[in-house]
C-alpha cells in the first residue's frame with residue numbers, strides 16, 4: 522500500500538470558526554474563574570472531541586437547567602443560542618449564567634425580534650429540531666415564526682396570518698439550496714422582506730465555497746465533523762453536488778474506507794466549523810502511515826474574524 526501515491530487537496534478555510542473558538546474559550550475561562558464544575562447546557566459546539574476535552578477540564582454537559590442539582594454553580598449556554606425562556610429560567614433559579622451564543626446567531630435573534638415589532642410575520646428557513654432553530658423560534662411568542670425546511674415547503678407556504686412577511690435563516694445552511702428557497706419565496710411574495718445582511722454566516726459560506734472549488738477534481742472527499750454538526754453535513758452535500766459523488770463524513774465512530782482510498786488518486790479533505798484541526802492532522806497522519814501522500818492546500822480566502830468573550834470573564 523505504501524507505494525501507492527495519493528494527492529490530498531486540503532480545503533481552506535476549514536475547521537473552527539470565530540463563534541466556536543469563542544464558545545470554547547468561554548467554557549475554559551469560566552472554569553478558571555468559577556472552578557469546576559461549570560455546567561454547559563447542550564453540547565457547547567457539536568463535536569465529541571471538543572466536548573470530551575472540556576469534560577476532562579471540569580465542564581458538565583446537561584440538556585436542561587432542571588438537570589442541574591447544585592444551582593449555585595454557573596451554567597453556560599451553547600454557541601447555537603437558546604430560547605428567551607432559558608436565561609429567564611436561570612435568573613429565576615438565581616443561577617450565574619454565561620451566554621456563549623455566537624454573535625452571528627444573536628444577530629438573527631435580534632433581526633427576528635425587530636421584524637416582529639415592526640409587524641411582520643416571520644418565515645425561518647432552517648432544519649427542525651436543530652438547537653439553533655429552537656433558539657431562534659424561541660425569541661418570539663409561539664405562532665410568530667413559521668419554519669420552512671425545503672423547496673416543497675417554500676412552494677406550498679401560505680401566508681395564513683395575512684400580515685407583511687419577512688424571512689430569516691439558520692446560519693449553517695447550504696448556500697445554494699437556501700438561494701433556491703429564497704427565490705421561490707420571492708416569486709410568490711414579491712414584497713417579502715429579506716435580511717439586510719445574509720444570515721448564513723461567513724464561516725459556512727467560505728467552507729462551502731472552498732469545497733466547491735476542489736470537489737470536482739477529487740475521486741473521494743472526506744469532511745471531518747460530527748453527525749449532528751449541521752455545517753459539516755452540509756459540506757458533504759456540497760462536495761457531492763459539486764462533482765465528487767463519493768463524499769463522506771468522518772466522525773468519531775467512522776471506519777476509514779482504506780480500500781476506496783487505495784483506488785483513488787486525489788482525495789479532498791475539509792472539516793466542519795466545530796471540528797478541531799487535530800482531527801484533520803490525525804486523519805492525514807493515519808493516511809501517511811499507509812500511503813505516500815502529497816498535500817496541496819487550496820485556500821480561497823483568508824479569515825480574520827475574532828469575537829470577544831463576555832466582559833464578566835476578563
Ligand code: SF4
Pocket residue numbers: 538539540541600623624625626692693722723724725752794
Ligand atoms: S458556524 Fe457561523 S454562526 Fe455558527 S458558530 Fe461559527 S461563525 Fe457562528
